[in-house]
Amino acid sequence: MPENVDILEELTNSEYKYGFVTDIEMETAAKGLTEDTVRFISAKKNEPEFMLEWRLKAFRHWLKLEEPTWQNVTFPKINYQDIIYYAAPKEKKKYDSLDQVDPELLKTFEKLGISLGEQKRLTGVAVDAVFDSVSIATTFKDKLHEVGVIFCSVSEAVQNHPELVKKYLGSVVPYTDNYFAALNAAVFSDGSFVYIPKGVRCPMELSTYFRINAENTGQFERTLIIADEGAHVSYLEGCTAPMRDENQLHAAVVELITMDNAEIKYSTVQNWYPGDKEGKGGIFNFVTKRGTCLGKNSKISWTQVETGSAVTWKYPSCILKGDNSVGEFYSVAVTNNMQQADTGTKMIHLGKNTRSRIVSKGISAGKSHNTYRGLVKVSKKADKARNYTQCDSMLIGDRCGAHTFPYIEINNKSAVVEHEASTSKIGEDQIFYCNQRGIGTEEAIGLIVNGFCREVLNQLPMEFAVEAQKLLAVSLEGSVG
Amino acid sequence: MLEIKNLQAEIDGKKILNGINLVVNPGEVHAIMGPNGAGKSTLSAVLAGRADYEVTGGSVSFNGKDLLEMAPEDRAREGVFLAFQYPVEIPGVSTVNFLKTAINEKRKYLGLDPMEATDFLKFMREKMELMEMDKALTSRSLNEGFSGGEKKRNEVFQMAMLEPKLSIMDETDSGLDIDALRLVSAGVNKLKDGERSFVVITHYQRLLDYIVPDFVHVLYKGRIVKSGDAGLAKELEVKGYDWIKNEVEAAV
Numbered sequence: 092m093p094e095n096v097d098i099l100e101e102l103t104n105s106e107y108k109y110g111f112v113t114d115i116e117m118e119t120a121a122k123g124l125t126e127d128t129v130r131f132i133s134a135k136k137n138e139p140e141f142m143l144e145w146r147l148k149a150f151r152h153w154l155k156l157e158e159p160t161w162q163n164v165t166f167p168k169i170n171y172q173d174i175i176y177y178a179a180p181k182e183k184k185k186y187d188s189l190d191q192v193d194p195e196l197l198k199t200f201e202k203l204g205i206s207l208g209e210q211k212r213l214t215g216v217a218v219d220a221v222f223d224s225v226s227i228a229t230t231f232k233d234k235l236h237e238v239g240v241i242f243c244s245v246s247e248a249v250q251n252h253p254e255l256v257k258k259y260l261g262s263v264v265p266y267t268d269n270y271f272a273a274l275n276a277a278v279f280s281d282g283s284f285v286y287i288p289k290g291v292r293c294p295m296e297l298s299t300y301f302r303i304n305a306e307n308t309g310q311f312e313r314t315l316i317i318a319d320e321g322a323h324v325s326y327l328e329g330c331t332a333p334m335r336d337e338n339q340l341h342a343a344v345v346e347l348i349t350m351d352n353a354e355i356k357y358s359t360v361q362n363w364y365p366g367d368k369e370g371k372g373g374i375f376n377f378v379t380k381r382g383t384c385l386g387k388n389s390k391i392s393w394t395q396v397e398t399g400s401a402v403t404w405k406y407p408s409c410i411l412k413g414d415n416s417v418g419e420f421y422s423v424a425v426t427n428n429m430q431q432a433d434t435g436t437k438m439i440h441l442g443k444n445t446r447s448r449i450v451s452k453g454i455s456a457g458k459s460h461n462t463y464r465g466l467v468k469v470s471k472k473a474d475k476a477r478n479y480t481q482c483d484s485m486l487i488g489d490r491c492g493a494h495t496f497p498y499i500e501i502n503n504k505s506a507v508v509e510h511e512a513s514t515s516k517i518g519e520d521q522i523f524y525c526n527q528r529g530i531g532t533e534e535a536i537g538l539i540v541n542g543f544c545r546e547v548l549n550q551l552p553m554e555f556a557v558e559a560q561k562l563l564a565v566s567l568e569g570s571v572g
Numbered sequence: 573m574l575e576i577k578n579l580q581a582e583i584d585g586k587k588i589l590n591g592i593n594l595v596v597n598p599g600e601v602h603a604i605m606g607p608n609g610a611g612k613s614t615l616s617a618v619l620a621g622r623a624d625y626e627v628t629g630g631s632v633s634f635n636g637k638d639l640l641e642m643a644p645e646d647r648a649r650e651g652v653f654l655a656f657q658y659p660v661e662i663p664g665v666s667t668v669n670f671l672k673t674a675i676n677e678k679r680k681y682l683g684l685d686p687m688e689a690t691d692f693l694k695f696m697r698e699k700m701e702l703m704e705m706d707k708a709l710t711s712r713s714l715n716e717g718f719s720g721g722e723k724k725r726n727e728v729f730q731m732a733m734l735e736p737k738l739s740i741m742d743e744t745d746s747g748l749d750i751d752a753l754r755l756v757s758a759g760v761n762k763l764k765d766g767e768r769s770f771v772v773i774t775h776y777q778r779l780l781d782y783i784v785p786d787f788v789h790v791l792y793k794g795r796i797v798k799s800g801d802a803g804l805a806k807e808l809e810v811k812g813y814d815w816i817k818n819e820v821e822a823a824v
Contacts, residue, residue, distance in 0.1 A: 520660045527620050527656075528674040528734065529648035529681070538673060542664025542713070 120177035126150060129277050132177050136246050141257060149266035149276030156270045163462040163494060164402050164431040166375060169340060176278045176311070240293055240324075241286040245313055248284035255286055259317055263346035263383045263410070271342040272379045275311045279344070282312035287322035287353075296552050298327040314345040318353035320386065325356040327552060341400075343378045351386030351413065356394070358551050360559050362566075363399030370429025373401025380407035384416035384442075392419040393436070394550040396559045398566035401430060406464065408437035411445035411473075418447040421547040423559075425566050426459030426491070435464040435496075440476040440506070449480040452544045455491035456567055462494040469506040476506045484514045485543055487536075487567065515543075537564035573598050573635055573769055574738055580629035580794075581618045588614040590794035591630065596738065599766045603780055603805060604773045606791035607813045612773045613657065615791070616742040620654040621647050634738070648674075649681040651737030655727040655744050662714040667726065668696065670714050671733050678734070699732045703759045721752030728759040739763075740771045745779040757782030777809035790816055 120131050129150050133143040158169075235242050241252060248256050266276035287293055318324055328345075341363075347355045357380075366373025376399075382391035393407040403426075409418025420436040438447035447467065455461040461484065469476045484493035499508060517539055525535035540563050541548065548556050574596040581589040588611045596602055606612055618625050619632065621644030632639040639647060662670065676686040687695070700710065705725070715723050724744055731739055741760070745753055760770065760783050772783055780788070780802065788804040789796045792813070797820050798804065808816075 515663075518660065521662055523620075523622060523644065524656065524660045524662070525670075525674075526644035527648050527654050528670070528730065529645050529678045530674050531643075531645045531677065534673065534677065538665055538670070539662060542662060542669075545664050 119175050122175050123172040124150075124174070124176060124278065128176050132278055132280075135177060136249070138246075138249055139253060141253070142249055145261070145266075146277050149273050150278075152266055153270070153273035153277055156273060158270055162404055163433045163460070163464075163496075164404060166402050166431075169375070171274075174340065177280065234294070238291050238294060239288040240291060241284065242297055243284055245279070245282045245284045245315065248315075252284070252286070255317065256284070256315070259346070259348060260313075260315055261346075263348060263381045264344050264379050269379060271377050272344055275313060275342050275344045275379070279311045279313040282314040282343070283316070283326075284314075285316040285324060285326065287318045287324045289319045290321040291319075292322070293324040296325045296327055298329070310339070310341045310343070312343045314343070316345075316347045316355055316357070318347075318349045318355050318389075320350045321352045322350070323354045325358070325552060327358045327360070327555060329360040329362075329555065329558075340375045341377065343380075345378070345380040345407075347382030347391055349382070349384050349386055349389035349391055349413075349416075352388045353386060354390045354392075355382065356392045357382070357407075358555065359393075359395040359397070360551070360555055360562065361395065361397045361399050361403075362562055364401075365399050365428065365430050365566075366401035368428050370401060373430070374399065376400040376403045376405065378405040380405060381410065381437075382408070382418070383410040384413045384418065384445075386416070387413040387442075388415045389413050390417040390419070392417075392421075392550070394419075394421040394547065396423045396544075396547070396551070396562065397432065397434065398425040398562050400432075403430075403432040403434055405434050406436050406466075408439070408466075409447065410439045410441065411447065411476075412441045413445075414442040415444045416442055417445070419550075420447075420449045420451070421550045422450070423452045423454070423544045423547045423563070424461060424463075425454045425563060426456070426461045427566055428457040428459060430457075430459045431462075432460070433462040433464060435462075435466075437466040437468070438478060440467075440469040440473040440478070443472075443474045445473060445476050447476075447478045449478070449482070450546055451480075451482045452547055453482075453484045453493055454487065454540060454543070454563075454567070455484070455493050456487035458490045460492045460494065462496065464496045464498075466498040466500070467508055467510075468498075468500045469503050469508070471502045473503050474505050476503060476508075478506075478508045480508075480510045482510070482512045483543070484512075485540070486514065486516050533564070533568065536567055540564070540567060574639075574771075575633045576630070577632075578630035579615075579618070579627070579632060581614060581625050581627045583614070583625050587628070588625075588794050589618065592791075592794070592796060594789065594796060596769050596771060598737075598769055599764075600787065601764070601770045601772065601783065601785045603785035603788045604771060604791055604796075605775065605777075605788065605805065605808060607817070610791040611794040612791055613742055614794075616654055616740045616771075616773055619647075619652065619740055620644060645677070646681070648734075648736075649678045653731055653734055653736035653739045655724070655731060655739060655741040657742040657744070657746060659715050659723045659727055661716045661718075663716050665714050666712065667710045667714050667729075671696070671730060674730075674734060696733065699729065702762055703729045703732050704755070705729050720747040721749065721755075724748060724752065724756050725759065728756055728763075732759065732763055736768070738769045738771070740773070742773050743775060744772070745774055745776060753779065754782060777805045780805045792816060792820055 120128055129146050133146055264272050266273045285297060316326060347357060349355055363374040384391055391409050397403055407420060411418050418438050424432050424434055426432050436449055449465060451463050453461040453463055463482050465480060467478045482495055486493055493514060495512060497510060501508060521539060522532055522535050541560050548559055551559055576592050576594040579589055579592040592615060604612055614625060618627060627640055634650060672692055679686055709722060715726060718726060744756060785802055788800050788802060790798040798816055
């Protein structure tokens with residue numbers, strides 16, 4: 092289409108909106124990873140003995156492991172000795188009010204669109220802002236304190252609630268789980284810790300924003316959310332990152348636990364630097380996220396909109412131990428230019444009458460590759476298990492790829508498992524139809540893509556559904572096919 | 573309102589339009605008929621701005637503006653509407669959402685504020701009543717799973733919602749049974765207000781029993797070779813296109 096070429100060139104030249112760096116002096120560990128590095132990190136955080144022991148065990152285990160190679164993504168070999176494993180801003184004091192926080196930091200958060208002050212006044216969302224490896228401010232502590240909700244950094248939890256940490260940390264994702272989980276356990280920097288006591292519905296959405304800043308710093312955060320009997324919580328994780336030349340590794344671990352009749356809703360909107368048009372310099376997002384429905388009638392729901400990162404490799408999963416427990420996975424994964432994604436979920440049915448629902452929407456554009464890998468496993472004793480999986484791919488242009496690897500392992504005769512898959516393309520005819528009704532091409536693509544993803548977007552907390560819609564449109568700029 | 577002068581166009585190097593001349597004034601209904609391959613659909617595609625057709629000569633002015641210079645979405649915002657012969661489906665996008673976006677894009681273009689949600693719903697309900705549209709159809713994804721008749725009715729419904737100055741109807745009657753034909757025609761007739769113009773492209777005379785044209789033109793080998801009033805359509809019904817083809821060949 093000759094006349095559209097000019098428009099395409101204009102659009103693909105739009106800069107990554109959040110590309111900037113904050114100039115605050117950091118106290119960083121020397122590059123490389125040895126037992127000393129692990130001790131350094133633990134000492135910097137003033138951790139009790141049990142934490143250091145756990146880290147060291149994980150590190151020694153990691154040394155025995157080899158990096159996995161089965162994934163459907165390629166990336167340059169990571170030199171684990173060429174990474175800085177700890178970076179914290181010099182000021183580590185806690186503040187009672189935001190006035191005492193370093194104004195440079197506050198400016199950073201403002202640029203990211205999350206002015207803590209504003210958040211405090213208007214939305215009622217508690218924000219635990221992690222600046223690189225150390226938490227800076229925790230707001231709304233009082234309000235949550237009233238109902239007994241604990242929402243703090245993992246570092247704080249280790250100090251103030253060691254019994255909870257000891258009991259649950261690593262119970263869903265042990266350091267033996269996989270290569271990156273072991274690495275994370277050894278050097279994790281920080282993350283969110285949430286505990287909702289019995290019968291409490293958390294009165295507000297909990298949220299965390301991350302920022303990966305210092306060159307060569309891998310971000311290894313670890314999140315642990317525990318919902319006790321009858322508790323409910325909705326948690327949102329959203330990220331942005333600056334432009335960088337070096338690849339940056341992000342190997343996080345998220346563990347969710349629900350007791351009887353409890354429910355955790357975990358939503359992620361991820362917009363990390365995807366690398367330039369040639370695929371250079373983006374973030375590697377290798378994450379292990381898992382939830383265990385320990386209790387009867389409990390529910391864990393994962394919702395994600397992933398549009399960033401050079402390489403995305405993650406399978407938020409649910410282990411359905413409790414009878415009648417429910418696991419859900421709603422995902423939109425967009426890849427453009429040279430991005431690659433190998434993502435999906437695992438639903439492990441162990442208890443009786445368990446249900447799982449998987450809705451995965453993959454959108455590929457440019458020269459990218461988008462892979463869905465899903466496992467539905469029904470164990471021998473898991474009577475009356477039910478699963479519904481819908482896996483849809485949309486291809487934009489003719490140089491991208493969509494791949495699907497469904498694994499279905501059923502060991503119980505009463506299981507009912509449904510799997511539907513579809514592949515579609517945004518047709519020129521559809522775009523022209525929109526044009527002829529007065530809708531420009533960019534808006535048309537946004538409209539069509541959002542229609543395609545509607546079922547997933549409807550799962551997001553309202554305030555983020557809007558952000559997610561815009562994100563989808565922005566990430567597909569210049570991809571008309 | 574619409575002035576087409578010596579319009580020539582080709583696709584993939586093949587010349588289809590060989591010099592079309594046509595003037596449409598406000599409030600007029602023009603029918604364009606002709607045998608297969610005459611260039612009827614090409615004409616509507618070129619007027620709407622389909623990129624795969626290349627205009628090789630002539631001009632088109634719409635309300636004094638150069639239509640061919642405008643992007644398709646701008647032509648639409650200026651008031652040109654094409655009722656497609658084969659309307660596409662857009663899964664996941666409801667008709668409501670689609671039309672709200674279209675209307676607000678037009679308003680933005682004209683420097684107006686977007687329509688308030690409540691005003692829009694009221695506006696839509698009025699048009700749905702006018703066009704006798706089933707509520708179920710409008711809340712579904714655009715054209716998804718619609719029958720041929722439902723798709724054409726949805727085109728006319730969109731016409732009612734977007735209130736264009738010029739509506740080009742590309743073989744709207746193709747694939748319709750008599751009842752659907754009546755419903756679609758009734759819808760179009762309700763939109764006639766003396767200012768709005770229609771270019772009705774059709775194969776068969778029957779549609780023109782319901783949507784009575786002021787002018788009838790016969791398109792053959794990329795040119796309008798004969799014009800007349802509604803009576804011409806009836807003549808074609810009886811005689812077919814051969815007599816016109818012979819007339820044209822003889823004159824060459």
